[in-house]
Amino acid sequence: MTDLVFREATAADVAAVVALVESAYRGEPSRGGWTTEADLLEGQRTDAAGIGAVVGGEDSVLLLAQRGEDLLGCCELRRAGEGGYFGTFAVSPAAQGGGIGRRLLAHADAEAVRRWRSAFLEMTVIAQRGDLIAWYERLGFARTGDRKPFPYGDERFGRPLRDDLEFVVLRRPTATPAQVP
Template sequence: MATATPDLVFRPATEGDVPALVELVESAYRGEASRTGWTTEADLLDGQRTDHESVAETLARPDTLILLAERAATGELLACCTVERRGAGAYFGMFSVRPTQQGGGVGRAVLAEAERHVREEWGAASLEMTVIVQRADLIAWYERRGFRRTGELSPFPYGDERFGLPKRPDLAFETLVKAL
């Protein structure tokens, strides 16, 4: 685990970043590589977390930004997230930190930059996300950063392999929200 936040630079993703984004997201959530960090979903899901087509579609959507965090000295991609305008608020998703960098402040820095962007650039009053309810450690991490659980649940898309292959029958998402 990293012990200090490296100097980061933030920038919007471009089409040329899609392959690196897919690799980053997959490494953070699925397979053995993801077990290096603490955000793995490998015990809940097999299969893919995302693919080139869905990342490219996200990148092309209006009112959506894929934010990259790179090591300032080398340009190495360390983390990413997506923010999307939704009325007076914004949605936060596809949050991924390279497993070897988890626990060292990179995630906190990316979340803070995403919050700053949607608040200052878009005038968003809140930031919303969905998290698999079985991810108690991750939900607790977000709660420590000011998000609150809403109790609003939505079903996991069972049968749609684009979202992975569930290892259990009770997966669901809960909406979390933070006032900005």
Template sequence: MDPVKPTFRTATPSDVPALVALIESAYRGDASRAGWTTEADILDGQRTDPEGVAAVVNDTAGRMLLAEVDGTLVACCQLENRAGHAYFGMFAVSPTLQGGGLGRQVLAEAERLAREEWAAQEMHMTVITAREELIAWYVRRGYVRTGETSPFPYGDERFGLPKRDDLEFELLVKKLT
């Protein structure tokens, strides 16, 4: 199967509802099980909300990058310009399109933008350590596990309802130069 060829653009406020729906479908509930990036086994509740997505869309220090195929939103990611490095987050690919190369294309475009538009030396991201398969995917794309962890925001339902008590994030880093 040839990978789909998306077009990329920066999100606008009118994209927020579609972005929330895409992000939720990629990570939560039964619909997310159609792909391999689901967090449904470790987290219930929401992955994000309109206010959180709107904050990213309106952030002047970054952008929400959209990938569309034939005018339909199929993937997205957050990029934030942070003093010498870029932060990559809120990455979502439509569950039915996962595993076909679309995620690799979005990640490559995010890295290109960070390097060329912001002269970022590195890309940083945090991933839940229990997501070993996802971490392995990033490692295959040049990201390095740092061993630097941060706590999961237990008690803050905006980030979901944990099904286990050992969740934490690990910082992954890739040199862009």
């Protein structure tokens, strides 16, 4: 079987990335994996305009993980001061649990250091996703104590099924530049 290959997304990848993210987080297909938000939100998770902005951004990159022609994972990296913002992280529900997410995160960490000399990666996770937060904590992320409001009323991010959603901010130090190949 072909090994995992990482590459930077182009405009030609936008539709496939939107489909991947939607399948990992929303609707019935997302229930095939453990990252589903289907019990918290319905509607879209992202759209072509949002993904296209990351792909075309000056201080952002969308990284893809592929095996052969199969798109298995993606993540966004964005320069954020002395750190990097890590988001739009998705692995195909059928491929979850196989180490792809860990490998993609390690690749993103190295890219943030290589591109911007980022000292840390920071991300937001819905506070009610305890299982997902615990996974990130096992990978070195820690809660900063900061919280951010959920964008209620903006259907670009979905339609909440509860009224208490908010984000917690997680951060982890990146590998030092000497550790990055």
